[in-house]
Amino acid sequence: MSMQTPLGRVRGLGPARSGTSHFWWQRLTAVANIFLTLFLLFSIVFHVGDDYASVTAYLGSPFVSIGLMLFILSVVFHMYLGFKVIVEDYVQHEGWKILFLMGNTFFCIAIGFACLFAVLKLSFGS
Amino acid sequence: MAKYRTRAERPLSPHLQIYRITMTMMMSIAHRVSGAMLYFGTFLLAWWLIAAASNETYFNHVNALFSTYIGRFILLGYTWALIHHMLGGMRHLLWDTGSGFGKKTLEVLAYGTLIGSIALTVLVWFVGYWARG
Numbered sequence: 001m002s003m004q005t006p007l008g009r010v011r012g013l014g015p016a017r018s019g020t021s022h023f024w025w026q027r028l029t030a031v032a033n034i035f036l037t038l039f040l041l042f043s044i045v046f047h048v049g050d051d052y053a054s055v056t057a058y059l060g061s062p063f064v065s066i067g068l069m070l071f072i073l074s075v076v077f078h079m080y081l082g083f084k085v086i087v088e089d090y091v092q093h094e095g096w097k098i099l100f101l102m103g104n105t106f107f108c109i110a111i112g113f114a115c116l117f118a119v120l121k122l123s124f125g126s
Numbered sequence: 127m128a129k130y131r132t133r134a135e136r137p138l139s140p141h142l143q144i145y146r147i148t149m150t151m152m153m154s155i156a157h158r159v160s161g162a163m164l165y166f167g168t169f170l171l172a173w174w175l176i177a178a179a180s181n182e183t184y185f186n187h188v189n190a191l192f193s194t195y196i197g198r199f200i201l202l203g204y205t206w207a208l209i210h211h212m213l214g215g216m217r218h219l220l221w222d223t224g225s226g227f228g229k230k231t232l233e234v235l236a237y238g239t240l241i242g243s244i245a246l247t248v249l250v251w252f253v254g255y256w257a258r259g
Contacts, residue, residue: 027219027222030215030218030219031219033212033215034212034215034216037208037212041208041250044254045250045253045254045257046253046257047257048254048255048257048258049257049258052178052182052185052186055178055185056178056179056185059175059178068175075168076168079161079164079165079168082161082165083161083162083165086158086161086162111168111169111172114172114175114176115168115171115172115175117176117179118172118175118176118178118179119175119179121179122175122178122179
């Protein structure tokens, strides 16, 4: 007989009522990424070798900027979720795992903000 | 930190090195590897966007770096990882609906992912070179 309450036994073992959240956001951003990636690929491929003025004019135009920012948000969230799984799968040591999970969050947020800032600067005039 | 053992010493389930290598297994690994490649590849996108937002000199400098043989090789790998991960992801979205699990279908999807990603990468670069003139 354990003296622990049922709640005490499950506390800290995982999320409650948020089990499908990871899966859902992974798939939602995956679907968004298909369209946004195609947009990015076309954007880059048809501007290969263009000079500075035309590239910045293109990247800074409203629709392209909005598309780029949506791409960045969706991709950064998707890669945050994906890399989290990789860390949870392979990093066995609890301390390193927490460090890598923190690093993952920092990296994704930093990359996301760096890209967003660059696009906003291009869009609002540098 | 509690260090006492919570699980009994039991034989572990067989892992990768036990199984015969199959195409579906390789594509599963490739999906994860390409995902990890893309993760670090976003650094290149951020670098390029920041260069474009900085000034013409720096933008040309970064473009020149990307245009070297090593730069092109990395960008080629990035393109392949992007397309491969996209096709592999579409396969996963199909599986999410509960279909596409037949033995034959799985093989076709696995080979289709690899051949499709290589073909589309070549196409994208061909169009890129063509657009450049």
